[in-house]
Amino acid sequence: MSLMFDENGRPFIIIQEQEQKQRLRGIDALKANIAAARAVARTLRTSLGPKGMDKMLQSPDGDVTVTNDGATILKEMELKHEIAKLMVELSKAQDDEIGDGTTGVVVLAGALLEKAEMLLDKGIHPSRISEGFERAVDIAMPVLDSISEQIDFEQNDHEQLRRVAMTTLNSKIVHRIREELGKVCVDAILAVADMERREVNLDLIKLDGKVGGKLEDTALVHGIVVDKDFSHPQMPKRVDDAKICILTCPFEPPKPKTKHKLEIDSVEAYKEMQVAEKAYFTDMVQRVKASGATLVICQWGFDDEANYLLLKNELPAIRWVGGVEIELIAIATGGRIIPRFEDVSEQKLGYAKTVREMSFGTTRDRMIVLEECASMKAVTIFVRGGNKMVVEEAKRSIHDALCIVRNLVTDNRIVYGGGAAEVACSLAISEAADQIEGLEQYGVRAFADALDSIPMALAENSGMQPIESLSHAKAKQMREKNPRIGINCMKYSTDDMKEQYVYESLRSKKQQLQHAAQVVKMILKIDDVIEDKNYN
Numbered sequence: 001m002s003l004m005f006d007e008n009g010r011p012f013i014i015i016q017e018q019e020q021k022q023r024l025r026g027i028d029a030l031k032a033n034i035a036a037a038r039a040v041a042r043t044l045r046t047s048l049g050p051k052g053m054d055k056m057l058q059s060p061d062g063d064v065t066v067t068n069d070g071a072t073i074l075k076e077m078e079l080k081h082e083i084a085k086l087m088v089e090l091s092k093a094q095d096d097e098i099g100d101g102t103t104g105v106v107v108l109a110g111a112l113l114e115k116a117e118m119l120l121d122k123g124i125h126p127s128r129i130s131e132g133f134e135r136a137v138d139i140a141m142p143v144l145d146s147i148s149e150q151i152d153f154e155q156n157d158h159e160q161l162r163r164v165a166m167t168t169l170n171s172k173i174v175h176r177i178r179e180e181l182g183k184v185c186v187d188a189i190l191a192v193a194d195m196e197r198r199e200v201n202l203d204l205i206k207l208d209g210k211v212g213g214k215l216e217d218t219a220l221v222h223g224i225v226v227d228k229d230f231s232h233p234q235m236p237k238r239v240d241d242a243k244i245c246i247l248t249c250p251f252e253p254p255k256p257k258t259k260h261k262l263e264i265d266s267v268e269a270y271k272e273m274q275v276a277e278k279a280y281f282t283d284m285v286q287r288v289k290a291s292g293a294t295l296v297i298c299q300w301g302f303d304d305e306a307n308y309l310l311l312k313n314e315l316p317a318i319r320w321v322g323g324v325e326i327e328l329i330a331i332a333t334g335g336r337i338i339p340r341f342e343d344v345s346e347q348k349l350g351y352a353k354t355v356r357e358m359s360f361g362t363t364r365d366r367m368i369v370l371e372e373c374a375s376m377k378a379v380t381i382f383v384r385g386g387n388k389m390v391v392e393e394a395k396r397s398i399h400d401a402l403c404i405v406r407n408l409v410t411d412n413r414i415v416y417g418g419g420a421a422e423v424a425c426s427l428a429i430s431e432a433a434d435q436i437e438g439l440e441q442y443g444v445r446a447f448a449d450a451l452d453s454i455p456m457a458l459a460e461n462s463g464m465q466p467i468e469s470l471s472h473a474k475a476k477q478m479r480e481k482n483p484r485i486g487i488n489c490m491k492y493s494t495d496d497m498k499e500q501y502v503y504e505s506l507r508s509k510k511q512q513l514q515h516a517a518q519v520v521k522m523i524l525k526i527d528d529v530i531e532d533k534n535y536n
């Protein structure tokens with residue numbers, strides 16, 4: 001910064017912009033970027049697999065999250081570095097499109113960068129490395145196709161689907177009850193799936209939760225759960241063939257507003273007013289009943305007097321239902337939201353086969369469930385757990401499992417997990433690399449080495465010797481020509497992942513390889529970083 005004077009003697013300041021910027025070029029830029037991305041991948045590496053560790057993250061407002069879901073960890077980490085953010089985007093893309101494999105994809109990208117750095121040190125141009133990676137992905141895709149198998153989930157009472165869901169749940173805090181949850185997830189997906197068109201709309205599955213009870217109390221409800229109860233304890237706890245009037249206007253006698261003044265100078269006058277109020281409200285109730293409604297769901301509350309009159313007139317009601325839930329109820333029951341009392345009519349009522357109070361598991365909390373609604377086959381998975389962290393993590397795990405099952409309903413091809421698919425690809429790519437002439441060969445071989453890091457991480461996280469486990473799996477796959485041999489993380493008697501039921505969907509595995517390679521290619525292309533010093 002320097003002070004200058006113009007021709008009239010007025011001072012002005014020249015700020016040299018370059019001073020404010022930090023600039024990295026060429027190999028330095030590449031290395032700095034690789035280091036940032038690898039740091040992110042390193043964080044996630046220990047979370048991979050059934051024995052992976054959880055991370056505890058505290059948000060600026062003090063909320064604590066405990067999770068081992070890659071996408072969630074990265075989202076909560078609030079990374080500043082632009083390249084680190086690319087890794088966040090990578091896991092997010094995997095999460096959005098597939099819903100699982102979010103940790104694996106970042107670990108793989110980290111390993112690819114590690115190998116790329118070694119090649120850079122050898123003096124190989126980044127473009128050559130990228131081309132090699134691209135070629136390796138092209139080799140891996142048909143390999144994955146050839147080792148994939150179709151699972152026939154119509155047979156065996158959906159046993160296989162359940163097994164796949166359980167594999168996902170294995171690595172999460174909910175693994176204790178993975179069998180029950182696996183069943184819940186499969187049932188939920190099958191309830192909303194359109195089997196003919198092989199489509200699943202996940203929006204129809206509401207994932208809800210409440211602190212209290214045990215994880216075991218988590219249940220699938222074929223309908224909508226509303227965390228409310230009937231407004232009066234003496235109202236019936238169940239309404240069959242419910243015709244539902246959904247009100248967003250107050251349902252009580254009109255109250256004198258504070259800005260009006262009402263003078264009552266005698267007991268008689270007061271009583272008269274009370275009678276009038278009562279008559280007014282009874283009239284309202286009769287009008288609702290006349291429309292054929294057998295249940296009122298109201299966004300507003302009503303006072304004790306109104307509540308008592310509803311009970312007297314045998315019109316069960318639920319009050320203080322939130323706006324979002326009101327909308328969901330309206331969509332599901334095919335009813336219309338009625339904002340003005342005068343508009344109540346038969347055509348606007350919604351329908352549910354049963355509306356009843358239900359308790360979940362061992363807790364005494366009661367909630368209202370609307371089942372078999374008119375126009376939608378919505379289901380709710382209602383998660384219970386000892387504290388908020390558990391409920392939230394269980395919801396995330398269930399979401400992953402739901403995504404996996406959904407993927408299999410839309411495309412039922414699978415490959416075997418536990419690093420088996422990676423080892424098979426790595427072997428095939430290494431073999432192919434020998435045939436490639438020129439520098440590209442190095443990139444291709446590096447890709448094969450990077451794939452090895454997935455089984456190695458799985459072994460390391462399970463307390464096993466990584467190199468030994470990997471070489472064992474590789475040798476056995478080659479010897480027995482069996483692409484199902486993976487890392488025996490659970491120390492079962494077999495390391496055949498088919499027998500351990502460790503499945504991953506083919507689509508997810510393919511996407512992991514493609515996306516990881518794509519991000520790495522992008523990072524390798526950046527050779528100039530101009531950073532504003534003031535920004536950080």
Ligand code: ADP
Pocket residue numbers: 047048049050052068069070100101102103104105167168170171416417418419458486487488489490500502503504
């Ligand atoms: P992601 O977020 O990538 O799904 P996970 O922590 O769920 O990460 O770990 C998934 C990895 O763990 C996959 O490679 C999968 O094949 C492997 N895996 C899951 N269960 C087992 C198991 N029982 N034995 C060996 N590997 C397993």
